[in-house]
Amino acid sequence: xxxxxxxxxxxxxxxxxxxxxxxxxxxxxxxxxxxxxxxxxxxxxxxxxxxxxxxxxxxxxxxxxxxxxxxxxxxxxxxxxxxxxxxxxxxxxxxxxxxxxxxxxxxxxxxxxxxxxxxxxxxxxxxxxxxxxxxxxxxxxxxxxxxxxxxxxxxxxxxxxxxxxxxxxxxxxxxxxxxxxxxxxxxxxxxxxxxxxxxxxxxxxxxxxxxxxxxxxxxxxxxxxxxxxxxxxxxxxxxxxxxxxxxxxxxxxxxxxxxxxxxxxxxxxxxxxxxxxxxxxxxxxxxxxxxxxxxxxxxxxxxxxxxxxxxxxxxxxxxxxxxxxxxxxxxxxxxxxxxxxxxxxxxxxxxxxxxxxxxxxxxxxxxxxxxxxxxxxxxxxxxxxxxxxxxxxxxxxxxxxxxxxxxx
Amino acid sequence: xxxxxxxxxxxxxxxxxxxxxxxxxxxxxxxxxxxxxxxxxxxxxxxxxxxxxxxxxxxxxxxxxxxxxxxxxxxxxxxxxxxxxxxxxxxxxxxxxxxxxxxxxxxxxxxxxxxxxxxxxxxxxxxxxxxxxxxxxxxxxxxxxxxxxxxxxxxxxxxxxxxxxxxxxxxxxxxxxxxxxxxxxxxxxxxxxxxxxxxxxxxxxxxxxxxxxxxxxxxxxxxxxxxxxxxxxxxxxxxxxxxxxxxxxxxxxxxxxxxxxxx
Ligand SMILES: Nc1ncnc2c1ncn2[C@@H]1O[C@H](COP(=O)(O)OP(=O)(O)OP(=O)(O)O)[C@@H](O)[C@H]1O
Ligand SMILES: [Mg+2]
Numbered sequence: 001x002x003x004x005x006x007x008x009x010x011x012x013x014x015x016x017x018x019x020x021x022x023x024x025x026x027x028x029x030x031x032x033x034x035x036x037x038x039x040x041x042x043x044x045x046x047x048x049x050x051x052x053x054x055x056x057x058x059x060x061x062x063x064x065x066x067x068x069x070x071x072x073x074x075x076x077x078x079x080x081x082x083x084x085x086x087x088x089x090x091x092x093x094x095x096x097x098x099x100x101x102x103x104x105x106x107x108x109x110x111x112x113x114x115x116x117x118x119x120x121x122x123x124x125x126x127x128x129x130x131x132x133x134x135x136x137x138x139x140x141x142x143x144x145x146x147x148x149x150x151x152x153x154x155x156x157x158x159x160x161x162x163x164x165x166x167x168x169x170x171x172x173x174x175x176x177x178x179x180x181x182x183x184x185x186x187x188x189x190x191x192x193x194x195x196x197x198x199x200x201x202x203x204x205x206x207x208x209x210x211x212x213x214x215x216x217x218x219x220x221x222x223x224x225x226x227x228x229x230x231x232x233x234x235x236x237x238x239x240x241x242x243x244x245x246x247x248x249x250x251x252x253x254x255x256x257x258x259x260x261x262x263x264x265x266x267x268x269x270x271x272x273x274x275x276x277x278x279x280x281x282x283x284x285x286x287x288x289x290x291x292x293x294x295x296x297x298x299x300x301x302x303x304x305x306x307x308x309x310x311x312x313x314x315x316x317x318x319x320x321x322x323x324x325x326x327x328x329x330x331x332x333x334x335x336x337x338x339x340x341x342x343x344x345x346x347x348x349x350x351x352x353x354x355x356x357x358x359x360x361x362x363x364x365x366x367x368x369x370x371x372x373x374x375x376x377x378x379x380x381x382x383x384x385x386x387x388x389x390x391x392x393x394x395x396x397x398x399x400x401x402x403x404x405x406x407x408x
Numbered sequence: 409x410x411x412x413x414x415x416x417x418x419x420x421x422x423x424x425x426x427x428x429x430x431x432x433x434x435x436x437x438x439x440x441x442x443x444x445x446x447x448x449x450x451x452x453x454x455x456x457x458x459x460x461x462x463x464x465x466x467x468x469x470x471x472x473x474x475x476x477x478x479x480x481x482x483x484x485x486x487x488x489x490x491x492x493x494x495x496x497x498x499x500x501x502x503x504x505x506x507x508x509x510x511x512x513x514x515x516x517x518x519x520x521x522x523x524x525x526x527x528x529x530x531x532x533x534x535x536x537x538x539x540x541x542x543x544x545x546x547x548x549x550x551x552x553x554x555x556x557x558x559x560x561x562x563x564x565x566x567x568x569x570x571x572x573x574x575x576x577x578x579x580x581x582x583x584x585x586x587x588x589x590x591x592x593x594x595x596x597x598x599x600x601x602x603x604x605x606x607x608x609x610x611x612x613x614x615x616x617x618x619x620x621x622x623x624x625x626x627x628x629x630x631x632x633x634x635x636x637x638x639x640x641x642x643x644x645x646x647x648x649x650x651x652x653x654x655x656x657x658x659x660x661x662x663x664x665x666x667x668x669x670x671x
Contacts, residue, residue, distance in 0.1 A: 003529075003532070006529070006535070017517070314513075315515055315516075317513075318513045318514075318515060319515075319526070319530075320474075320498065320501075321472070321474060321501060321507050321509075321513070322501070322502065322507070322526050322527045322530065322574070323498055323499065323501045323502020323503070323527050323530040323531070323578075324498060324502075324530050325494070325495045325498035325499065325530070326494055326495055326498070327495070328498075328530055401474045401475075402469055402474050402475045405474070405509075405513070
């Protein structure tokens, strides 16, 4: 142990003798390790973020959109061509055994006014099941009642972003907000939720009963909705629920088994998958950059060690004449190679951590650098030192003492 | 062939039996040593002289376990070292032999103390003890005040004394010196020789290669080589005392410059 320490000190001295050369040599390893560390942290960041956002949508969420079909021949947007109704939603809730709740949903963008403030936001019509399906909670006030839904009362629930922009630090409860032609009374404020996986601010919204929305905001055919949201009874029943939805809606819309359906079903898992795919590709790209630069770094270390062995042939001869065995010489140069590459690894690690700090601030992601990754990064650079230092070290150890001593 | 007084082989430190060294290059084959038989008992101070190319360095390299004979047997301290593995020979070099080279061969950018410690490092001796032993060895060659100087801060004579300290620090039974005074002026040469004689009197066997007969005269035994053969093998009775020779040399003009730089 002590002799290894002494060998490291010796190696450091040899390395410090040519700082510039050493730093250029370890550049590859430095970049490689920094890349590895950043990739790992980005990975955890992405997973945290996607996981957080997906769960912010609500548990086991299933989206159902209407879709224009060739049969219907509609050329308008999906929203207009929709044949999805509240009745469909009710039927799903009743008939699909793997579905716990169904919430109808429609929305539009509008300019809203409260006093002298105005704000452009999404105005949405929903039912009370929406709170549970999307896992919204109230920070102030309470939901509207069933009576409000039937009477199409002019009440609204504010997202926190809207509240802040209209009422500043006040909660706005009991105040009136003018949306279109009508003033709506604020009865509750939602607890903050942050961004959704689609990058929208989930707090920038105003919610009102579906009936109020249809009759006072966006008049549509009776019962029509832009979207249905359903939550499966369990994570494990999501697939079954999707099957049931498909079957029930086909039946209700009179679509044969071979025909193209007039609706689309999406689950959280699919969002997660498509998002993760993008980042997996990115990560693979960065990982290969890391691998290549580690390889280049390793070759650099080997090259510089070969140069070093040649330069110090006489020194090796002297050491041998004095009683250094092959193992002693081998260890000396291996330790030097490992020290060199671990130095590169540690500096690379520092760079990586700095990059992570900057990135996580810029992206507002919470990234982690697991201890294993740190150990692995330093370990990898050490291993590179051993692998690529082996050949030069063996060459040094196998020198003939006489030839080495004669070397000029 | 053995020198006088070496009838009982058990006390021979060095035994060469029909040792041959052939250098085969593409162009020519050089027979650097031709069937040399030689015994060196413990405690002798042997000088090897001979023309350039006569095989002196080749002989020293074989004696020092740096090179292997092409044929023949070399027994050092009872060990048949010619047949041992490289690592075993490294241990033999470390335990039994101290080297002093013509070109000093100190490690550059490394202090005198560290240079002297080096053989102890390969013996696995702990640092504290290493320091103590190396300091003692440097004191023995009167260089205690230059311990932390690197070779390029030392004169030739001082460097050679560091090299001698390094050779001695392990207290080896055998000291090999290939032209140790080749790069030194007369005065410094005698200083080094005086040191070697003192060591020899304390029991260390010394083999020294030299071109100069003045130097060879200080040894107890002189072996002359020619064309890879031992030509003559004689004892000096008595050997010249280097200390006395040093005293007889005209003193340098400057009293305060006892260490002349290597020229
Ligand atoms: N590595 C080698 N390859 C080929 N020939 C060699 C080699 N080393 C020595 N020789 C030859 O062996 C012979 C003896 O060389 P050696 O170095 O032993 O001479 P030396 O007596 O030490 O001479 P000098 O007094 O000049 O140092 C010489 O002819 C030399 O050319
Ligand atoms: Mg020679």
